[in-house]
Amino acid sequence: MPRSLREALAGRVPEPLLRRLRAFDIVGDIAVLRLPPELRPYACAIGEALMRVHRHVRVVLNQVGPVSGDFRTRQLEHIAGEHRTLTLHRENGCVFRVDLSRVxxxxxxxxxxxxxxxxxxxxxxxxxxxxxxxxxxxxxxxxxxxxxxxxxxxxxxxxxxxxxxxxxxxxxxxxxxxxxxxxxxxxxxxxxxxxxxxxxxxxxxxxxxxxxxxxxxxxxxxxxxxxxxxxxxxxxxxxxxxxxxxxxxxxxxxxxxxxxxxxxxxxxxxxxxxxxxxxxxxx
Ligand SMILES: C[S@@+](CC[C@H](N)C(=O)[O-])C[C@H]1O[C@@H](n2cnc3c(N)ncnc32)[C@H](O)[C@@H]1O
The missing domain is CATH 3.40.50.150 (Vaccinia Virus protein VP39)
Known part of the structure; x- marks a missing residue:
């Protein structure tokens, strides 16, 4: 079992590009990446590798634009896993229902x-x-x-x-x-x-x-x-x-x-x- 996303992607994504992978967020069972353009062709492989490393992640999304507008929302594209943006996030002893595409x-x-x-x-x-x-x-x-x-x-x-x-x-x-x-x-x-x-x-x-x-x-x-x-x-x-x-x-x-x-x-x-x-x- 690979221990890190980089390890899981070794041999599937060229090493110099792997260094461009940034930190990602996990909200409930959804991971949100911000892939630089040069990694977009590998989005599918990255999403699947991420789900192998983080076993509780069921959805992987890529944020394709900045947080914007009055509601401070972001544009997301689906990369891997189930097709949804709604999840339940636990934080500091509380639970929060969150829809990442709408809030x-x-x-x-x-x-x-x-x-x-x-x-x-x-x-x-x-x-x-x-x-x-x-x-x-x-x-x-x-x-x-x-x-x-x-x-x-x-x-x-x-x-x-x-x-x-x-x-x-x-x-x-x-x-x-x-x-x-x-x-x-x-x-x-x-x-x-x-x-x-x-x-x-x-x-x-x-x-x-x-x-x-x-x-x-x-x-x-x-x-x-x-x-x-x-x-x-x-x-x-x-x-x-x-x-x-x-x-x-x-x-x-x-x-x-x-x-x-x-x-x-x-x-x-x-x-x-x-x-x-x-x-x-x-x-
Ligand atoms: C950065 S988010 C707040 C995040 C929230 N405090 C949290 O911890 O998750 C800013 C929020 O302000 C709301 N907002 C923007 N303008 C507003 C206004 N004039 N009155 C009330 N809410 C507003 C947006 O819809 C958005 O949900």
């Missing part, structure tokens, strides 16, 4: 989701502005004594799966799924309710900072602000942006921590700043 999901955020869940104090109200299929919201409910988690997404497919995931994880007493634009939902229904706001969409976090402030209680609270950063100063521009925005509105911000969540290109990172805000009563 955003990354197993690489598991550590970050658990980190945030462990910061939540008993009795807190949390608003998650970009909830996807509900992973952060459900893990918070399972790993903390949060009083309530408002969990918003714009994508109807993500909302449907979130509703199912709330049921599967038995957190329906505390996680409230909401379908729609978080800007409108905060303004009309969730204004001033939250002790903590999650903004797990780095592409839009800066545009939605006013919405996050609006969602917080007048006494203030904590925002998890996701952004992009690069060396040599991965956190400085994000911190300056938050400080300047907040002080222009007469509030104060204390940066509690800065972390690299993952790298997406050499020396470029998806970062998170945990920020405590106070003096919000006029917002």
């Amino acid at each position: 955003y999901f990354s197993p690489r955020l598991g550590t970050e989701r658990l980190r945030v869940a462990r910061l939540v104090r008993p009795g807190e109200v949390v608003t998650n502005l970009f909830a996807g299929v509900g992973c952060y919201s459900i893990e918070i409910a399972r790993h903390s004594q949060a009083r309530r988690v408002y969990s918003i997404d714009l994508n109807p497919a993500a909302y449907e799966l979130m509703v199912e995931n709330i049921r599967l994880n038995r957190v329906g007493d505390r996680v409230i799924p909401l379908l729609g634009d978080c800007r409108a939902l905060v303004r009309t229904r969730l204004r001033g309710l939250a002790d903590r706001v999650l903004m797990p969409l780095p592409e839009l976090a800066r545009d939605f900072l006013p919405t996050a402030l609006e969602a917080l209680k007048p006494t203030g609270g904590v925002i998890h602000f996701y952004d992009f950063g690069s060396d040599p100063d991965p956190f400085g521009p994000s911190a300056s942006f938050v400080r300047e925005f907040v002080s222009a509105h007469g509030f104060s911000a204390e940066i509690l921590s800065c972390r690299k969540v993952r790298s997406y290109a050499p020396r470029c990172y998806h970062v998170v700043l945990d920020v405590r805000l106070s003096g919000l009563s006029g917002f």
Whole structure:
């Protein structure tokens, strides 16, 4: 039995090309590769070898474009195994139904989701502005004594799966799924309710900072602000942006921590700043 994908492909794919194989993700029983163009002719052999090495994998897909659009979805092509994109993924003691062709999901955020869940104090109200299929919201409910988690997404497919995931994880007493634009939902229904706001969409976090402030209680609270950063100063521009925005509105911000969540290109990172805000009563 081959122990690695490279070993399984030895003799079937030329050695110099094998070195171009990148890390892949496994979501439930689906593997997602990102094959460079020169490996596309070997896609079938690579997919079958992957299933021999990882015996629980039943489907192999190739991501053929970037994550894009309002719903942050990706274009996938089938390479090997069963023809489906729906699976059940286990993470941090929870289970998540995910349809990779219709919603955003990354197993690489598991550590970050658990980190945030462990910061939540008993009795807190949390608003998650970009909830996807509900992973952060459900893990918070399972790993903390949060009083309530408002969990918003714009994508109807993500909302449907979130509703199912709330049921599967038995957190329906505390996680409230909401379908729609978080800007409108905060303004009309969730204004001033939250002790903590999650903004797990780095592409839009800066545009939605006013919405996050609006969602917080007048006494203030904590925002998890996701952004992009690069060396040599991965956190400085994000911190300056938050400080300047907040002080222009007469509030104060204390940066509690800065972390690299993952790298997406050499020396470029998806970062998170945990920020405590106070003096919000006029917002
Ligand atoms: C990067 S994904 C979130 C992933 C999720 N937090 C997780 O851990 O799997 C961003 C999500 O934001 C949603 N979204 C984009 N614009 C939105 C908006 N204006 N209001 C609410 N949700 C939005 C997308 O549909 C997408 O599911």
